Amino acid sequence: GAEDPQAAAAVAVEEALMEPPVERDRATTDNKLWMGSFDRGWRIRERYRGSAKSGHWSYVSPTGDAFSSAAEAIEGAAAAAAAMAAAEAPQMEGSAAIAAAGAVMAEAPSRPSPAPSSSKKR
Numbered sequence: 001g002a003e004d005p006q007a008a009a010a011v012a013v014e015e016a017l018m019e020p021p022v023e024r025d026r027a028t029t030d031n032k033l034w035m036g037s038f039d040r041g042w043r044i045r046e047r048y049r050g051s052a053k054s055g056h057w058s059y060v061s062p063t064g065d066a067f068s069s070a071a072e073a074i075e076g077a078a079a080a081a082a083a084m085a086a087a088e089a090p091q092m093e094g095s096a097a098i099a100a101a102g103a104v105m106a107e108a109p110s111r112p113s114p115a116p117s118s119s120k121k122r
Helices: 005-018 028-034 071-090 094-107
Strands: 042-045 059-062
Touching: 028 042, 059 071
Parallel strands: none
Antiparallel strands: 042 059
16 A cells, blocks of 8 residues: 555654764763763763764763853863862862862863964955
């Protein structure tokens, strides 16, 4: 019998939606972000279905925040670490708070930030 092409398309869409998004492995995640980021819950997933083919990725934090670049994700992680250190700092004496913040920042990723591109075109 002739199959209904619309029904077949609907089934194909449903099957595609059930597939989990493409996700990068531990080695790639640690390489793109920082060593240990995968074990801390960071994931690199395709931004939308099929976007892995064109290199569009989301950098997803353990709390579910998504960043569109590794640099943004690293900045977000460093900001979150600094906020955590600041939240813990009031219970500590001055030098201990500074040491704790330093330890958290040492754990937070650090990558040189890209040089600002000049917007002037000749």
